[in-house]
Amino acid sequence: MAAGPLSPLFLGFDFSTQQLKVVAVDGDLNVVHQNNVQFDSELPEFRTQGGVHIHTDKLTVTSPVLMWVKALDLILDKMKRAGLDFSRVRALSGSGQQHGSVYWRTGASETLKTLDPDQTLNQQLQSSFSVSDSPVWMDSSSTQQCQHLERAAGGALRLAEITGSRAYERFTGNQIAKLQQTKPNEFQNAERISLVSSFAASLFLGDYAAIDYSDGSGMNLLDIRTRTWSEVCLEATAPHLDRLLGSPVPSTAVLGPVSSYFVQRYGFSESCRVVAFTGDNPASLAGMRLKQGDIAVSLGTSDTVFLWLRQPRPALEGHIFCNPVDWEAYMALLCFKNGSLTRERIRNECAEGSWELFSAALRDTPLGNNGHIGFFFDVMEITPSVVGVHRFDPEDREVSSFSPHVEVRALVEGQFLSRRLHAERLGYSIIPGTRVLATGGASSNREILQVLSDVFNAPVYTIDLSNSACLGSGYRALHGLVAESGASFSDVLKDAPEPQLVATPQPTAQEVYNQMLKRYAQLEDRILKETRP
Ligand SMILES: Nc1ncnc2c1ncn2[C@@H]1O[C@H](COP(=O)(O)OP(=O)(O)O)[C@@H](O)[C@H]1O
Ligand SMILES: O=C(CO)[C@@H](O)[C@H](O)COP(=O)(O)O
Numbered sequence: 001m002a003a004g005p006l007s008p009l010f011l012g013f014d015f016s017t018q019q020l021k022v023v024a025v026d027g028d029l030n031v032v033h034q035n036n037v038q039f040d041s042e043l044p045e046f047r048t049q050g051g052v053h054i055h056t057d058k059l060t061v062t063s064p065v066l067m068w069v070k071a072l073d074l075i076l077d078k079m080k081r082a083g084l085d086f087s088r089v090r091a092l093s094g095s096g097q098q099h100g101s102v103y104w105r106t107g108a109s110e111t112l113k114t115l116d117p118d119q120t121l122n123q124q125l126q127s128s129f130s131v132s133d134s135p136v137w138m139d140s141s142s143t144q145q146c147q148h149l150e151r152a153a154g155g156a157l158r159l160a161e162i163t164g165s166r167a168y169e170r171f172t173g174n175q176i177a178k179l180q181q182t183k184p185n186e187f188q189n190a191e192r193i194s195l196v197s198s199f200a201a202s203l204f205l206g207d208y209a210a211i212d213y214s215d216g217s218g219m220n221l222l223d224i225r226t227r228t229w230s231e232v233c234l235e236a237t238a239p240h241l242d243r244l245l246g247s248p249v250p251s252t253a254v255l256g257p258v259s260s261y262f263v264q265r266y267g268f269s270e271s272c273r274v275v276a277f278t279g280d281n282p283a284s285l286a287g288m289r290l291k292q293g294d295i296a297v298s299l300g301t302s303d304t305v306f307l308w309l310r311q312p313r314p315a316l317e318g319h320i321f322c323n324p325v326d327w328e329a330y331m332a333l334l335c336f337k338n339g340s341l342t343r344e345r346i347r348n349e350c351a352e353g354s355w356e357l358f359s360a361a362l363r364d365t366p367l368g369n370n371g372h373i374g375f376f377f378d379v380m381e382i383t384p385s386v387v388g389v390h391r392f393d394p395e396d397r398e399v400s401s402f403s404p405h406v407e408v409r410a411l412v413e414g415q416f417l418s419r420r421l422h423a424e425r426l427g428y429s430i431i432p433g434t435r436v437l438a439t440g441g442a443s444s445n446r447e448i449l450q451v452l453s454d455v456f457n458a459p460v461y462t463i464d465l466s467n468s469a470c471l472g473s474g475y476r477a478l479h480g481l482v483a484e485s486g487a488s489f490s491d492v493l494k495d496a497p498e499p500q501l502v503a504t505p506q507p508t509a510q511e512v513y514n515q516m517l518k519r520y521a522q523l524e525d526r527i528l529k530e531t532r533p
Contacts, residue, residue, distance in 0.1 A: 006088065009033075012287075012473025013075075013094030015200050016280050017063075017136070017301035018051040020071040021467050024084060025474035029496045031465060035078050037071045039063075046070075050301065050341060052136055058379075059141035059169075062133035065102050068196070070122040072203060076266055086267045092204060092258065093275035093477035095283035095469045096196030097301075098218045099170045103131040103179070103190040104208070112206050117264035121203060130189035131179065134196070137302070138337060140169040140380050145177040145237075149220060152236035156316055163233060164217050164224040164312060164320035164330075168382070172219035173237045180238040193244045195219075197277035204274045206259025212251040214331075215279035217321035222248060224312060224322055224330070251278045251324040252476070252483035275480030280469040281306055281333055282324035287472025288437045288463055289493055290331075295428060295435075297419060297452060298468075299442035303339035305423050307332045317383065318426045324472075325479070325489035334422050335382050336415070340442055342378050346411045350404035359447035361408035367454055368512040370394065372402055373417075373520060374410030375527060383422050390527055396519070412448055416455035417513070417520040434458045437499055439468040446502065453503035457510045461499035 007027040014021045018040070024033035037043070039051040046067040047053070053062050080086070108128035115124055146167035153159035156166040167174060172195060180187040192208050195216070201209035216222040221237065223230040227248060234241045249255075253276045262268040281304050290296055290308050298304045309330040312320040323329035343358075351357035371394025380387045391399050391410065402410055420430075436458045442448055443466050453460040465471060479492045 008090040009088045010477040011092035012470045014469040015096040023470040061138035073120045091273040091477040093473045094277040095280040098279035100136040100196040102194040102199035104192040105130040106191040115261035135175040142174040142178040145174040160314035173221040201277040210249040212276040213322035214282040214324035283469040283472035287468030298440040300440035303336040361405040362447040365409040374414045454509035460503040
């Protein structure tokens with residue numbers, strides 16, 4: 001496809017935890033436009049911190065659904081002001097933070113179908129949601145519902161064999177069960193339940209968009225092998241749930257043309273197609289064009305580690321999702337809640353709030369931190385399930401503080417040792433040729449990536465822009481147009497820019513971190529034994 005002033009464009013949106021982002025890719029796969037809306041600073045009326053509200057129980061975490069709607073109004077206006085020619089957009093797709101749920105009030109489908117192009121989405125969708133504060137992935141308030149679901153499915157492992165994961169608090173089915181039990185009226189008033197991804201697709205489609213197989217795998221409801229809702233899980237979750245969810249579709253599916261609202265208000269072409277939206281991690285896998293054998297480390301609000309899998313091997317730790325670009329494959333994912341926000345806290349306390357000084361602390365301290373190891377679980381961690389901060393001296397004695405520079409290195413080394421330990425437990429092994437592909441906001445920090453390379457003892461690569469979920473969504477939009485004819489994602493994207501090498505392990509890294517990993521594993525066991533009831 002030749003790129004030129006009138007060449008086609010493909011848009012990829014990402015509704016992530018802290019912001020809405022977009023990229024436009026042209027027919028030659030060049031990124032020609034990028035934009036974003038930061039929720040906290042650009043939409044202060046919603047009073048979020050890091051895009052969310054943490055409730056007083058410290059377990060419930062929600063985001064205002066209208067904040068996402070208003071962010072879409074805002075980003076499209078910014079794109080228009082920047083001169084983006086929407087009539088060139090041939091297809092669009094997108095992603096959302098995973099697991100979060102949106103509850104459309106009865107009648108909302110009619111509103112979506114009859115949107116007035118002279119008004120904003122925010123003006124018209126004010127009363128379209130039966131729940132104004134959507135539960136999001138940081139929520140950990142549905143433990144009871146998780147226990148119930150595991151019992152109903154025949155145990156945690158059995159549930160993992162069906163849905164790819166044992167029951168997790170943030171997984172959508174458990175959030176739906178909690179809503180149905182604690183706020184029956186809101187549940188009753190909903191005519192449709194979307195994930196953040198399919199909610200965003202619905203706005204573009206002017207109708208309810210189907211949940212895709214890949215993001216649908218993060219609900220504890222989808223049978224990842226048959227790719228249909230699991231009867232046993234639906235029944236254990238809430239009555240008549242299949243009607244509220246609609247049927248899931250392949251992640252490559254074209255859902256339909258963009259709604260006439262966008263044609264009339266922004267000048268989109270009537271033939272612009274909406275390709276199924278998916279989760280932000282699956283979209284990142286597409287954006288980095290992950291290959292079997294690679295390991296991806298995303299350093300967004302959450303830290304995640306994910307791999308391409310041929311065959312699912314569900315376990316009690318980690319998640320298996322349907323693959324977003326190849327319907328026969330899968331992906332494995334580990335999620336860590338104490339990622340960027342914990343790094344920001346330590347940056348503020350030990351580096352005067354400056355990433356420059358934070359990076360300098362990493363440069364000024366030796367690999368292995370002279371034996372000091374730290375665990376920084378500011379909030380209840382997902383992998384493993386534990387909360388609290390623990391610091392150990394070289395003799396494994398717990399100590400109450402480190403000097404600021406040692407604290408910075410202990411945090412970053414501790415985080416990456418944990419990512420490696422749990423990835424290896426998932427069956428991953430670092431072999432010659434392994435590439436670590438880094439993405440997310442913190443992947444712009446070279447010193448952090450050097451520690452990542454050292455701890456994993458593998459070269460680290462990044463793509464040009466730190467938001468691979470957006471880029472992946474642009475790529476998926478392009479692929480979606482030809483996927484039905486059998487064209488593979490890798491063939492269609494074969495000319496996309498390759499990830500670039502940004503860090504290689506230092507000579508002593510292997511010796512230092514193989515040793516340290518063993519200590520880290522023992523200390524993590526000790527913390528788990530001491531802190532779990
Ligand atoms: N130079 C930097 N060094 C380390 N972390 C950074 C740097 N710049 C941004 N970040 C981190 O990136 C995070 C946002 O990452 P991003 O991938 O955009 O998040 P999300 O997609 O979840 O909204 C911020 O919380 C911030 O801590
Ligand atoms: O819960 C998970 C994955 O299981 C998180 O990774 C969310 O998908 C949030 O993503 P970011 O906003 O941190 O990228």
